[in-house]
Amino acid sequence: MVNDGSIPQRMVTSEEAAELQNAFVTRVYGWMAAGLMVTAILALATVQSPQLLEMIFSNRLVFFGLIIAQLGLVVWLSARIEKMSALAATFIFVGYAALTGLTLTVVFLAYTLSSLASTFFVTAGTFGVMSAYGYLTKRNLTSLGSFMTMGLIGLVIASVVNIFFNSETIYWVTTYIGIFIFVGLTAYDTQKIKALGAVSLEGDEVAQKGAIMGALRLYLDFINLFLLLLRLLGRRK
Secondary structure, eight states: OOOOSSSOOOOOOHHHHHHHHHHHHHHHHHHHHHHHHHHHHHHHHHHTOHHHHHHHHSOHHHHHHHHHHHHHHHHHHHHHTTTSOHHHHHHHHHHHHHHHHHHTHHHHHHBOHHHHHHHHHHHHHHHHHHHHHHHHOOSOOHHHHHHHHHHHHHHHHHHHHHHHHOOHHHHHHHHHHHHHHHHHHHHHHHHHHHHHHHSOOOSHHHHHHHHHHHHHHHHHHHHHHHHHHHHHHOOBO
């Protein structure tokens, strides 16, 4: 029912606001965990399927097509989230996680399972600490986020350039800088998600889309941090 002003709206208490914020943040981390689970299941299933492996890696166009599809889904979701339904946004996020699982198969083939597991736990621990810091700190991390975003752009450019130069020095420099960047972004993105949960999200539709976008940001932070740490800690087969 639309409030025409004749019925006064009840003010939300601080306790209720805190409960709504915690519920939103819990939803974000729930979807992030679901995305990581989909990625892991698809990667493991693909490694154990000779047919899927042949389909993905027998033709480079297929593999690079999957990567392009991944990028396309992220751009599409980020640009069109306000105009699409919450259900569509959720399906796109899950689809992106599934595609990531297919492309990450190359990592599962290159590294030992034990080093993948140990690196995952190191990543989870680092991510958890920085996420807790971002959630609990009273410091405004906006300036840190802007700095890390600029650094991320530089990191992408340097990584693309190194495809042609194939410099080991650039490879390791970008590895260490990349770890630093995604550690910082984890704290910044967590604080942004907490702040978003503190504002009034009118209706479950809006809240779900906000949760999906928050989950996507944290998912990307986790996956990229994992891949960069794997360069340092992973043992190749």
